[in-house]
Amino acid sequence: MAIDAIGNSVLSQVVRLWAWLFLAILIVFFITAVPLVSGDTVSFLSIRNSQNILVAITPILLLGLGQTFVIISGGIDLSVGWTMSFASVVSALALRWGYQIGLPIPLAVLMGFCATLACGVGIGLFNGTIIAKLKVPPFIVTLGSAFILRGLALLFSENTTVIGLPRQIRDFGNESLFYFVRGDSEYAGFYFLTKPELPRAVLREMDRIITYPVLVTAIFVAMAIYLLRATRFGRYTYAIGGNREAAIRAGIPVDRHVIKLYVLASTTACLAGFLSVLRFTAGSAVIGDPLLLSSIAAVIIGGVSLFGGSGSVIGTVIGALIIAVLTTGLVMLNVAPFWQFIVVGCVVILAVLIDQSRDAIKASLETRQ
Amino acid sequence: MTAEPILSVRGVTKRFGGLVAANNVDLDVYPGEVVALLGDNGAGKSTLIKCISGVYAPNAGSISFEGRETRFATPIEARDLGIETIYQDLALAGNLDVPSNVFLGRELEHQMLSGLLKRLDNRRMAEETQRVLSDLDVKLPHLDRPVETLSGGQRQAVAIARGIYWNAKLVIMDEPTNNLGVPEQKKVLELIRRLKASGVPVILISHTLPDIFAVSDRLVVMRRGCKVTEKNVADTNAEEVVQYMIGALDDTEAA
Numbered sequence: 090m091a092i093d094a095i096g097n098s099v100l101s102q103v104v105r106l107w108a109w110l111f112l113a114i115l116i117v118f119f120i121t122a123v124p125l126v127s128g129d130t131v132s133f134l135s136i137r138n139s140q141n142i143l144v145a146i147t148p149i150l151l152l153g154l155g156q157t158f159v160i161i162s163g164g165i166d167l168s169v170g171w172t173m174s175f176a177s178v179v180s181a182l183a184l185r186w187g188y189q190i191g192l193p194i195p196l197a198v199l200m201g202f203c204a205t206l207a208c209g210v211g212i213g214l215f216n217g218t219i220i221a222k223l224k225v226p227p228f229i230v231t232l233g234s235a236f237i238l239r240g241l242a243l244l245f246s247e248n249t250t251v252i253g254l255p256r257q258i259r260d261f262g263n264e265s266l267f268y269f270v271r272g273d274s275e276y277a278g279f280y281f282l283t284k285p286e287l288p289r290a291v292l293r294e295m296d297r298i299i300t301y302p303v304l305v306t307a308i309f310v311a312m313a314i315y316l317l318r319a320t321r322f323g324r325y326t327y328a329i330g331g332n333r334e335a336a337i338r339a340g341i342p343v344d345r346h347v348i349k350l351y352v353l354a355s356t357t358a359c360l361a362g363f364l365s366v367l368r369f370t371a372g373s374a375v376i377g378d379p380l381l382l383s384s385i386a387a388v389i390i391g392g393v394s395l396f397g398g399s400g401s402v403i404g405t406v407i408g409a410l411i412i413a414v415l416t417t418g419l420v421m422l423n424v425a426p427f428w429q430f431i432v433v434g435c436v437v438i439l440a441v442l443i444d445q446s447r448d449a450i451k452a453s454l455e456t457r458q
Numbered sequence: 459m460t461a462e463p464i465l466s467v468r469g470v471t472k473r474f475g476g477l478v479a480a481n482n483v484d485l486d487v488y489p490g491e492v493v494a495l496l497g498d499n500g501a502g503k504s505t506l507i508k509c510i511s512g513v514y515a516p517n518a519g520s521i522s523f524e525g526r527e528t529r530f531a532t533p534i535e536a537r538d539l540g541i542e543t544i545y546q547d548l549a550l551a552g553n554l555d556v557p558s559n560v561f562l563g564r565e566l567e568h569q570m571l572s573g574l575l576k577r578l579d580n581r582r583m584a585e586e587t588q589r590v591l592s593d594l595d596v597k598l599p600h601l602d603r604p605v606e607t608l609s610g611g612q613r614q615a616v617a618i619a620r621g622i623y624w625n626a627k628l629v630i631m632d633e634p635t636n637n638l639g640v641p642e643q644k645k646v647l648e649l650i651r652r653l654k655a656s657g658v659p660v661i662l663i664s665h666t667l668p669d670i671f672a673v674s675d676r677l678v679v680m681r682r683g684c685k686v687t688e689k690n691v692a693d694t695n696a697e698e699v700v701q702y703m704i705g706a707l708d709d710t711e712a713a
Contacts (some may be wrong), residue, residue: 319577322556328562331553338532338549340561398553423522 091179107443108392108457109406111436115411119418126422133421136269138294143299146413147306148173149325150406151361152377152384153391154313155354157405161317161386162350163330163397164220165229169358171238172212174264174374176362178242180205181251188255198258201364209359213352220351235381242374250426251372262367265297266304302364309357314402326350330397386433387412411436462525463488464659465510465541465628470519472505479505481683482519487628492650493662494670497680498703503663506631506680510661511543512536524627540627544617544634546627552606556598557583559605560590560620590623591615594652596645611642618649622658629653630661635669645674667696681705 113317115134123133131326132138150457159166184201188194219230276287289293299307317323317352325346328336336343358377365370391408393400415436416429463486472480480502487493508514510521512530515667520527523539530536533543551561557580558565566579566586584601591598596615598608599654605613614634621629631650643666650673653660664670670677671691678688679702687702687709701707 193587260712321576321578324558324562324565324578326553327554328558331551335549335551335562338545340531341563392472 096247101429106409108390108404108440112407112411112414115414115418116200119414119421120147123418123421131421133418136298138417138421140296140298140300140303142410142413142417143303145417145424146409147207147302148361148377149383149387149412150306150409151309151357152380153405153409154309154402155350155357156384156388157313157393157400157402158317158326159227159350159354160393160395161397162326162347164212164335164347164350165385165395166216166231166351166354167213168216168231168235168238169354169384170377170379171207171235171242172355172358173362173365173377173380175212175238175242175245175377176205176208176359177365177376178246178251178362178372178374179208181254181366182245184366185251185254186275192453194255197255198261198367201366205359205363206356208362209356210352210419212359213355214348216355217348218329219353221347235322239374239378241303246372246374247373250423252370254366254370254372258367261301262369263297263300265300267298269296269298271296302368305360305364309360310402310406317402320347322349327398330457332398335432339359357410383412384409384432386437388439392444394444403418408440460593461489464524467506467510467522468522470506470509470516470521472509472514473515474674478683480509480516483680483683483685485678485685486660487661489659490654490657492654492662492673494659494674494677495663495680496665496667496670496677496699496703499684501680501703502626502683504632505683507543507632507661507663510536521681537624540625541630542621542624542626542628543630543632544614544621545632546608547619549620550605550613553604555603556601556605556608556616557587558593559616560587560623562620564624586623588671590619593656594619596649598610609642610638611645614638614646615649618653622628622656624652626658628659628661630663632663633665634662635664637664643669667699671696679703681708684710686710 095158095255105312106338119133123131127376152173156166156169170282184197187197187200192200198253216227216230216234219225220227264284266282268284268293270276270278270280270285270287272291274291274294276285276291285295325336325341325343328339329343331348333343361380362377365376387408388400389408390411391400391404391406393404412433413430419429419432421425465485465487467483467485470480470483477592483502485493485506485507495506497503505514509516512533512535515529515531521711522528523541528536528539530539530672537543554562561583566583567576568579569575570577587601594615596612597618598612598615608616618629634646634650638646647669650660650662654673662670662674676688676690677694677699679686679699680694681703686705688697689705698707702709
């Protein structure tokens with residue numbers, strides 16, 4: 090018996106299917122439309138494009154994962170975008186310092202990672218403690234800390250990209266589990282874990298399948314699903330969002346749990362920042378901000394109620410996929426990139442409208458029983 | 459009643475600034491009895507109950523539970539000793555299903571990898587919930603529905619089941635039949651009788667005299683913070699009780 094807070098009745102499970110359906114329709118649409126526009130030279134469902142979509146959603150998803158928990162508990166974290174930027178700058182600085190004092194590269198990377206974790210825990214404790222103990226609304230606290238982190242990130246980076254990192258870290262951020270070489274050269278075929286040595290001409294035919302950031306994100310998604318569905322931690326998150334007073338009366342340490350939720354949100358955001366450092370071999374103070382709204386949009390399209398108490402991790406994954414498929418698909422259709430924002434905005438509003446009418450249908454069915 | 463009282467309240471007084479909300483109140487509750495607490499709004503019923511359930515600390519007087527004098531710092535301490543207070547709507551998380559609510563804060567878990575990893579044992583929680591509900595003769599169509607989809611009486615049943623499962627030794631119910639339809643009210647009264655039959659005493663706060671006369675053994679009337687009378691239900695009638703409530707009769711003055 091699946092005991093999932095929102096999806097309990099069969100009805101609500103079925104109605105929630107619209108998100109899956111919408112994603113499927115989008116994919117089918119782009120599969121047919123993209124070759125028409127590009128004259129059969131480009132395929133939407135190619136390995137390369139599907140991998141591009143996955144790489145594009147990793148930061149949105151990592152920001153959205155922690156956010157999913159926070160919003161289910163009835164809060165919100167507006168600081169995750171600048172948290173990601175701040176972590177990108179700080180971990181790049183830490184990694185570079187480690188490299189400059191002569192540490193071997195894996196150790197330097199580890200230093201960057203530890204700096205990332207420290208940022209995540211520190212920022213989360215700051216947000217969570219003010220929200221839980223001092224009872225300042227989450228919207229206000231995280232708005233404030235977003236500004237603080239923006240200032241700090243720009244200060245630390247001296248308003249430029251943090252460069253001078255060892256080139257080898259690119260491998261951590263860009264290489265993959267599998268490689269596939271297209272065409273009919275002698276090199277064509279699948280490779281597992283080891284990158285094939287290819288002549289320059291064939292290199293263009295190689296696709297990376299499941300890059301390490303995608304793998305890391307997938308592991309985090311799996312852990313988040315488990316945490317929310319199968320553990321006390323997840324159950325308490327739903328309970329606090331559903332009825333905070335009841336959670337307190339049931340003896341749940343609500344304040345401590347809320348603090349943990351904000352630590353979770355900022356830690357996944359910081360991880361996104363660290364992965365971006367490995368991917369671009371640079372730290373950037375402006376990388377996170379544009380992703381904040383996308384991540385909240387993914388969470389909302391995924392069916393998490395802003396009032397708290399309902400939602401799922403899978404929903405957020407679907408939401409992020411819908412956004413990524415839309416944006417890459419529209420680019421491939423040669424639509425001016427600004428249209429992406431307009432379309433995503435419409436989808437967000439539509440998603441909430443559909444969920445609200447679903448709730449109304451459900452309520453009317455239940456009163457009739 | 460020959461047995462020792464399970465709850466014994468002596469001279470409890472609670473002041474809020476100049477207001478004496480409960481004034482030198484005595485109350486005994488014996489195993490297996492239903493005691494009704496009556497009074498107009500502001501008579502001090504809720505204050506007395508909150509002293510017993512650990513929400514307030516009384517300014518004077520003592521509360522003994524199972525023969526031992528107790529002083530609760532929080533409602534959770536009272537509940538851990540077996541005093542379960544069932545509030546109208548505060549106690550359940552509407553978005554969670556029935557077993558999740560029964561076990562809220564005390565979930566059953568599987569241990570995995572020798573305790574390193576813990577997973578909720580949803581199946582066993584559902585089975586145990588089913589068991590305690592059938593003990594109470596409560597039938598719910600779907601346990602895996604959010605409790606906000608249940609009726610008011612069904613929600614009361616879930617709250618009571620939670621108390622019973624965690625070995626409540628005294629159940630306090632605050633206006634349990636408020637906002638319920640007539641068939642639902644009957645079900646809640648039936649639940650109170652079942653609690654009584656299984657030996658669990660109940661303190662029932664209610665304004666509804668027919669309900670009180672239907673299930674209670676004894677009744678206590680409060681007025682302006684004081685206990686004005688205590689009677690066996692068999693020895694009184696609704697008219698007399700109302701006279702006590704409005705102050706036309708008062709045993710403390712006669713004494």
